[in-house]
Amino acid sequence: MRTIIKELLAQTMSDLLKTKPLENIFVSDICQKSGVCRKTFYHYFRDKYDLATYITNSIYSKSLLEIGEYVDDYFSTLAEGNLALNNLDSTSVVVLQKFLQAWNGNKSLGKNLSESDDLNAPFNIWKERFIHGKKIILKKRLDSMGKKLSDSDMELAGEMMYVTAMHHYALWDEKYGTNLPPEAAMELIQLMNKILDFWIAQAEDI
Structure with missing residues (x-):
């Protein structure tokens, strides 16, 4: 029963996201459309963001798990600086292919999640974790070479890699x-490594 209700709520919100952005969807909308009362909704999810994250994780984690190597919480793993999930080594090719397939299979839903101005939306949280993961990888390389960058340069490097990745995803789509x-x-993998090399060249010796 627990799984059935969770999936009903997820499907209901997914249907709503096909026609409107996350900031225009409310728990009352989800409950009314699904027939699930608010008390039951909050038994399964903290808020609409928790449900949106559950949906997003389901879409992308399921796709990645098909290749048998990655944990359910794709975004948390991304933030840990996992090379394969950060498009920085050759194993990323399959990851990127699966990611694009998942995006194309859920385009209208994904569009309303990814273009949301709501800072709590999953894709905005994903952006933060994406950048965090890139910064971890850069820091690991800098530490191994006895070098460092300022906090502002580290942030700029992460942003640069994020914008580069998003640009390529849009072109590929x-x-x-x-x-x-x-x-x-x-x-893209080679370009990401060139960006890392560029920032490493700007770093100072510790």
């Missing part, structure tokens, strides 16, 4: 759909 060729994925 338009050009390739769900059929991302490995060589295109490798171009």
